Structures are given as C-alpha cells and as structure tokens.
Amino acid sequence: MPLPFDATLKDLVKNHLADWLAILGEPATEPIRVLTPDLSTVSAFADIVFCLGERILHMDFQSGGDAHLPRRVLMYNTLLYDQYGLPVHSIVVLLHPRADRSDLTGTVSYTGRPGRGELTFRFEVVRLWEVPIDVLLQGGLGTLPLAPLGQVPQGAVPEEVMPGAIERLRERIQTESPPSEAAKLQTAAFVLTGLRWDRDRAIQWFQGVSAMMESDTYLYILEQGGAKEAHKFLLRLGRKKFGEADENVRMMVESITDVERLERMGEHLLEVSSWQELLRTS
Numbered sequence: 001m002p003l004p005f006d007a008t009l010k011d012l013v014k015n016h017l018a019d020w021l022a023i024l025g026e027p028a029t030e031p032i033r034v035l036t037p038d039l040s041t042v043s044a045f046a047d048i049v050f051c052l053g054e055r056i057l058h059m060d061f062q063s064g065g066d067a068h069l070p071r072r073v074l075m076y077n078t079l080l081y082d083q084y085g086l087p088v089h090s091i092v093v094l095l096h097p098r099a100d101r102s103d104l105t106g107t108v109s110y111t112g113r114p115g116r117g118e119l120t121f122r123f124e125v126v127r128l129w130e131v132p133i134d135v136l137l138q139g140g141l142g143t144l145p146l147a148p149l150g151q152v153p154q155g156a157v158p159e160e161v162m163p164g165a166i167e168r169l170r171e172r173i174q175t176e177s178p179p180s181e182a183a184k185l186q187t188a189a190f191v192l193t194g195l196r197w198d199r200d201r202a203i204q205w206f207q208g209v210s211a212m213m214e215s216d217t218y219l220y221i222l223e224q225g226g227a228k229e230a231h232k233f234l235l236r237l238g239r240k241k242f243g244e245a246d247e248n249v250r251m252m253v254e255s256i257t258d259v260e261r262l263e264r265m266g267e268h269l270l271e272v273s274s275w276q277e278l279l280r281t282s
Contacts, residue, residue, distance in 0.1 A: 007229055008191045009061050013048045016142020023143045037083055056080050056088040062099045070108045074121045090123040095195055097129055137168050141177055144169055145189035149196055166205045230262035242275050249275045
C-alpha cells in the first residue's frame with residue numbers, strides 16, 4: 001500500500017538519478033532511462049525501475065517489517081527479467097530499523113530436488129540508518145533529504161545532532177538549487193524526517209523554512225497526499241479483480257481519509273470478492 005512518503009522518494013529518484021546511483025555505488029556512465037513496467041498480472045508494482053545501458057536496476061523502499069519481502073523481490077526481479085530480457089539487480093532500501101529482520105540476508109535459496117534442482121537469488125540490502133549522516137549531507141542534492149534518517153557519529157546523541165544536521169541540509173539546498181527546486185527538496189526532507197521523528201520535533205527543526213510548514217493546513221495536505229495515493233492504488237487493483245468501480249463506489253473510496261483504514265483495505269483486497277465487501281473493511 002503506498003504511504004505518504006512513497007511519492008516523495010519516487011520523485012527524488014526520478015529527478016536526481018545520478019545522485020542516487022552515486023550513493024548506491026553504481027556507475028552513471030551508461031545511458032539511463034526510467035521504466036514503467038506493467039507487472040499487473042500478479043497485482044504487483046515495484047517502487048523504481050530504470051535501465052542502465054544493458055541492465056536493469058530495481059529499487060524497492062521499505063519502512064516496516066515484511067516477512068514476505070525476499071520472495072516479493074525475487075518475484076519482481078524475475079518478472080522484470082522476463083519482460084525486458086536484461087539482467088536485473090534489485091536493491092532494497094530499508095528506511096527505518098523496524099523494517100529490518102534477523103532473517104533478511106539478501107538471499108532467497110531453496111532446493112526443489114536434492115542434487116537435481118535448486119535456486120539461489122541474491123539482492124542488495126541498504127540499511128539507511130547505517131549510512132553515516134555526514135555521507136548523506138555531503139552527497140548529491142537528490143539524496144540530501146535522506147540525511148535525517150542516517151547514522152549519527154558514534155557516541156553522539158541523535159536529538160542533539162539533528163538540529164545542526166538539518167541546518168546544514170537547508171543551507172546546501174538554499175545555496176545550490178534554484179528556488180523552485182529548493183522548495184521541493186526541503187519539503188521532501190521534512191516528509192522523510194517524519195519517518196523517524198515525531199511531527200512536533202520535525203516542525204521545530206524545520207521552523208523558518210516556510211510558514212507553510214508550520215501550519216495545520218500543510219500537515220493536512222501531507223496526510224491527504226497519502227490518502228490520494230491509496231485511493232488510486234485501491235481503484236486500480238480493485239478494477240483488475242472486481243471490474244470498473246461505478247461512480248458511487250469511486251466516491252465512497254475517495255471519501256475515506258483514514259490512511260490506516262485504507263491500508264487495511266489494501267491488505268484485504270485479495271481476500272474479498274466485491275467492491276461492497278471491500279468497503280465494509282473497518
């Protein structure tokens with residue numbers, strides 16, 4: 001289920017590909033193009049997919065624990081290879097420690113029949129909280145908004161480091177990007193900060209960036225952005241299972257603003273058999 005920060009991350013990657021490739025240790029010497037693969041046959045979608053010359057790079061962002069994540073990455077990787085016929089490298093970016101698991105090793109391996117058939121699939125796992133905050137603060141503008149999620153120096157108190165780090169972040173954005181781009185990057189940093197820190201603290205640290213960021217209206221817009229993404233997701237996947245939603249159903253789905261309820265609806269979508277059943281999800 002798309003969450004409020006999903007669109008933020010996708011925009012950062014698509015608009016600053018070279019910066020993201022640099023932080024991921026990928027060379028940017030080959031032609032790059034963003035791909036929008038149709039993986040709808042299994043009601044699946046990958047976060048970001050782009051072509052680097054003669055290979056595919058698939059990125060998936062994860063903010064919460066998911067026992068099925070390795071299998072899902074294998075599924076995306078295989079479907080992308082089938083669709084494009086190019087080697088695929090999958091990278092999972094964990095945004096918060098709660099997304100980590102002791103069994104998340106970056107490997108899916110099993111034996112179908114001993115000695116006669118087996119599979120081993122490996123993907124890359126980037127734990128963002130293990131990336132030094134200074135690396136993110138000194139990197140490209142496209143990955144700069146990730147800095148509040150990075151690792152503070154050993155022995156330092158995160159709450160004491162963060163105000164200065166965000167001030168450095170703001171200074172770089174203001175001096176190195178045009179006003180229109182600066183607003184987007186600062187907003188992205190504010191949204192992503194909310195993945196790790198509570199809203200009141202984030203507002204305090206970003207105070208002065210824009211009067212808009214301090215207003216309840218701005219926070220409401222952020223929340224509604226997440227709801228709108230969820231509406232699109234439910235209507236799209238529901239159409240594949242139940243058929244096109246009529247105007248009444250569409251209006252009922254779009255009237256739901258509780259993002260957590262929308263997430264529960266997404267989880268139940270494969271278990272119900274009609275729009276009416278889905279809408280009864282509390």
